[in-house]
Amino acid sequence: MINSKILLLVFVFFHYGICYNLSLTVRIGFVGGLSGFKEERMVDESREAFLARSLKQTQENLRRAGPAAMVGYTMLGAIIMLGGIGYAVDAWRGTSPWFLLAGLLLGIIVGFAELAKVIWRK
Numbered sequence: 001m002i003n004s005k006i007l008l009l010v011f012v013f014f015h016y017g018i019c020y021n022l023s024l025t026v027r028i029g030f031v032g033g034l035s036g037f038k039e040e041r042m043v044d045e046s047r048e049a050f051l052a053r054s055l056k057q058t059q060e061n062l063r064r065a066g067p068a069a070m071v072g073y074t075m076l077g078a079i080i081m082l083g084g085i086g087y088a089v090d091a092w093r094g095t096s097p098w099f100l101l102a103g104l105l106l107g108i109i110v111g112f113a114e115l116a117k118v119i120w121r122k
Contacts, residue, residue: 067118075111082107 086103090096 067121071111071115071118074114075108078110078114079104079107082110 082103083100084103086099086101089099089103093099
């Protein structure tokens with residue numbers, strides 16, 4: 001499943017990129033004339049600066065979102081793994097829901113402990 005923050009980041013990046021390109025196209029269309037080559041080169045330089053700034057911001061946002069994504073994956077992985085182990089023990093021992101419930105509960109505890117570590121980190 002795709003993280004909603006990443007989807008939002010991609011949408012904002014492409015939205016502002018498209019709006020920026022449209023504004024440059026309109027500006028070139030009005031300037032035009034014999035000096036069109038000079039404006040086009042200036043637009044290319046400003047586009048490269050814009051893309052460099054966008055890439056830097058995207059990298060910074062992904063770096064800051066890394067621990068939050070790790071918590072989500074840890075919580076999901078712990079619940080699935082410990083729940084699966086509980087299910088396997090239940091199937092092996094014939095004790096229907098008890099080890100499954102214990103595994104799910106332990107997975108939730110491990111997930112929230114990881115969340116607490118990330119939240120209360122200095």
